[in-house]
Amino acid sequence: MKTLNLEAQNLAALLDAARQNARLIAPVRDGGRICFAEAASPDDIVPHGDYVNPRNSIKEFFFPRSEPLLSFARTDDGLQVEGPDTEFPPTVLFGCRPCDASSLPIMDALYDWDYHDSLWFERRAATTVVSIACTRADESCFCTAVGGAPNGTAGSDLLLTPLPDGLLLAEVLTDKGQALVDQASGLFTEGTGDKQAACRAALDALPPTLDLDAVTRWLADNFESDRWPAFSDKCLGCGCCTFLCPTCHCFDIADEGGYRRGQRRRNWDACQFPLFTLHASGHNPRHDQAARWRQRIEHKFNYYVQKFSVRSCVGCGRCIRHCPVNMNIHAQLSEIAAASAEPAPQSSE
Amino acid sequence: MTAPQEELQQRARALLESDEADVVVGYGAGNHPERTTPVFITRPEDVGELVLNPFCHNNLATWLTRKDLRARYPRIAIVAKEPDIRAVIVLIQEEQIRREDVRLIGVRIDTPGDPDSPCAVLPHTTLEELQEHLKTEFAPRDLTPEQLARLEELEALSPTERWAFWRAQFDKCIRCYACRQACPMCYCDQCIAQMNQPQWIDTSAHPLGNMAWNITRAFHLAGRCINCGECERVCPVDIPLMILNRFLARQVGAHFGYRAGYDAEDYQPFATYKCEDSEDFIL
Numbered sequence: 277m278k279t280l281n282l283e284a285q286n287l288a289a290l291l292d293a294a295r296q297n298a299r300l301i302a303p304v305r306d307g308g309r310i311c312f313a314e315a316a317s318p319d320d321i322v323p324h325g326d327y328v329n330p331r332n333s334i335k336e337f338f339f340p341r342s343e344p345l346l347s348f349a350r351t352d353d354g355l356q357v358e359g360p361d362t363e364f365p366p367t368v369l370f371g372c373r374p375c376d377a378s379s380l381p382i383m384d385a386l387y388d389w390d391y392h393d394s395l396w397f398e399r400r401a402a403t404t405v406v407s408i409a410c411t412r413a414d415e416s417c418f419c420t421a422v423g424g425a426p427n428g429t430a431g432s433d434l435l436l437t438p439l440p441d442g443l444l445l446a447e448v449l450t451d452k453g454q455a456l457v458d459q460a461s462g463l464f465t466e467g468t469g470d471k472q473a474a475c476r477a478a479l480d481a482l483p484p485t486l487d488l489d490a491v492t493r494w495l496a497d498n499f500e501s502d503r504w505p506a507f508s509d510k511c512l513g514c515g516c517c518t519f520l521c522p523t524c525h526c527f528d529i530a531d532e533g534g535y536r537r538g539q540r541r542r543n544w545d546a547c548q549f550p551l552f553t554l555h556a557s558g559h560n561p562r563h564d565q566a567a568r569w570r571q572r573i574e575h576k577f578n579y580y581v582q583k584f585s586v587r588s589c590v591g592c593g594r595c596i597r598h599c600p601v602n603m604n605i606h607a608q609l610s611e612i613a614a615a616s617a618e619p620a621p622q623s624s625e
Numbered sequence: 626m627t628a629p630q631e632e633l634q635q636r637a638r639a640l641l642e643s644d645e646a647d648v649v650v651g652y653g654a655g656n657h658p659e660r661t662t663p664v665f666i667t668r669p670e671d672v673g674e675l676v677l678n679p680f681c682h683n684n685l686a687t688w689l690t691r692k693d694l695r696a697r698y699p700r701i702a703i704v705a706k707e708p709d710i711r712a713v714i715v716l717i718q719e720e721q722i723r724r725e726d727v728r729l730i731g732v733r734i735d736t737p738g739d740p741d742s743p744c745a746v747l748p749h750t751t752l753e754e755l756q757e758h759l760k761t762e763f764a765p766r767d768l769t770p771e772q773l774a775r776l777e778e779l780e781a782l783s784p785t786e787r788w789a790f791w792r793a794q795f796d797k798c799i800r801c802y803a804c805r806q807a808c809p810m811c812y813c814d815q816c817i818a819q820m821n822q823p824q825w826i827d828t829s830a831h832p833l834g835n836m837a838w839n840i841t842r843a844f845h846l847a848g849r850c851i852n853c854g855e856c857e858r859v860c861p862v863d864i865p866l867m868i869l870n871r872f873l874a875r876q877v878g879a880h881f882g883y884r885a886g887y888d889a890e891d892y893q894p895f896a897t898y899k900c901e902d903s904e905d906f907i908l
Binding site: 306307308309311331332341342415416505506509510512513514515516518519520528530532541543544546549550551564565566596598600601602603604607 | 655656657660661662663664665683687691692693694697797799800801802803805806807815819821824827828829830831834855858859861862863
């Protein structure tokens with residue numbers, strides 16, 4: 277890996293260079309919120325010091341909230357079926373945090389599991405991810421508790437860490453990152469920087485790490501625990517957490533239209549919705565919110581670990597920060613880790 | 626601890642000790658000084674977890690119709706802010722809860738979200754007293770001047786401009802249904818948005834699906850919305866849903882002289898028929 281320096285005042289020039297042959301996705305203001313969206317100009321981009329994490333995660337630029345898989349039309353020549361379009365424009369995704377970037381390799385595992393999802397991977401291939409390390413954290417952040425770091429490199433093509441003296445440390449992590457640097461090579465100089473010191477305030481603000489292996493063990497043994505209703509009584513059962521989450525990936529496939537023409541679409545779906553597991557018979561194996569909330573925790577910290585050897589959580593904090601009832605997944609994981617250490621854990625049957 | 630918060634805890638303790646309630650649903654500390662989170666107090670010794678501050682936002686009447694909670698706790702008491710009491714009244718009117726089951730600790734938060742806002746526990750304990758309080762004390766404060774100004778700003782636009790405004794707002798919708806789930810009036814076992822045989826409302830978060838969902842929900846709240854504003858507060862993409870709800874509430878007021886959630890004895894305009902109803906809006 278190569279490290280370079282970039283003067284912070286040259287960031288706009290780097291983005292201008294990037295924009296010459298790519299669309300630019302970055303944090304912009306929309307009313308009172310800061311969210312990732314296409315930036316018409318580098319001037320629209322919110323300075324990285326102004327946000328901890330944008331409202332939406334970066335997942336919608338790889339896995340949109342709704343996208344057509346195919347469209348069909350009945351014509352005099354028979355049934356015409358088209359799509360999906362797997363050509364995606366070159367994109368530079370700028371200004372995400374290392375937590376969001378680290379969600380991408382976690383999602384790769386799922387989308388390359390029993391089926392290679394070309395829509396996901398073609399967008400991945402077309403996108404260069406430029407992250408900015410965190411110099412602060414808020415009360416909902418918990419990346420270090422789930423194995424991340426405010427200056428972690430996973431999933432990024434280029435990681436920029438703000439150094440105290442108006443410089444940015446640039447870590448060139450992939451060929452895509454190198455290609456972006458090459459487009460504006462005059463802006464970079466050889467150099468290094470102390471990225472731990474630069475992120476000290478964020479590191480100090482983050483909660484202590486958790487014994488995640490103990491959490492996974494407890495989850496494997498306590499599907500029937502009576503703690504689940506207590507964990508979930510306040511949960512409203514909306515999809516806010518799952519839809520803002522960078523690693524929640526469940527989708528539904530819906531056919532829309534009529535006899536003559538229509539579309540088959542892939543839409544975000546959420547394990548918190550009753551319809552998610554409703555059988556055609558009318559039976560619902562996850563019949564209450566306790567069962568649905570348990571699924572979210574078990575999936576992220578047990579099933580995903582069993583299947584892909586990685587946790588499906590990056591500690592971005594959105595599910596706490598924007599939860600209508602301030603559910604706190606980190607606090608629940610802490611409670612589970614403590615329960616796991618208790619002498620006589622409950623057995624499943 | 627503030628005096629009102631202590632009073633709140635004492636009221637909760639009394640409800641639990643006298644066995645009048647199986648659980649008191651109130652607010653506890655959140656993960657930030659300006660956040661609170663619902664708590665479920667079942668033992669008198671735990672009432673110290675209850676807080677009362679200007680960040681008590683959730684409308685806890687929503688939990689009165691939660692079947693999983695009612696199965697465990699037949700008699701649920703809630704800490705009810707003034708709009709939440711209005712919600713309870715509509716739930717009684719709509720026969721979702723029984724009047725005799727209602728146990729409320731009424732509270733008043735003058736300016737929610739303002740750290741300096743006064744908070745108080747209402748002295749009234751019966752629904753009749755609380756209704757009287759709403760009619761005389763709360764009604765003039767129900768719609769704030771800012772809320773009214775925003776509503777009139779939208780009303781002043783042309784239909785084309787309003788359509789463009791709402792089209793852009795609804796385009797942001799991600800169909801998380803936080804609005805519905807936070808709403809005490811959205812208690813249906815199966816929401817029309819969850820029906821897929823047939824699929825009445827497209828689940829896709831595209832312009833047609835989003836318009837169909839948001840307009841349908843607004844229709845279903847006409848004459849029922851109690852102006853708590855929770856749908857708008859919880860919306861993760863900041864859609865100003867309350868402009869729509871307040872507009873419809875004003876229409877209902879103008880056509881039927883009716884305000885939702887002020888009188889449990891009143892008939893609801895869309896659930897009754899009166900010969901003297903004006904029909905000038907029927908095409």
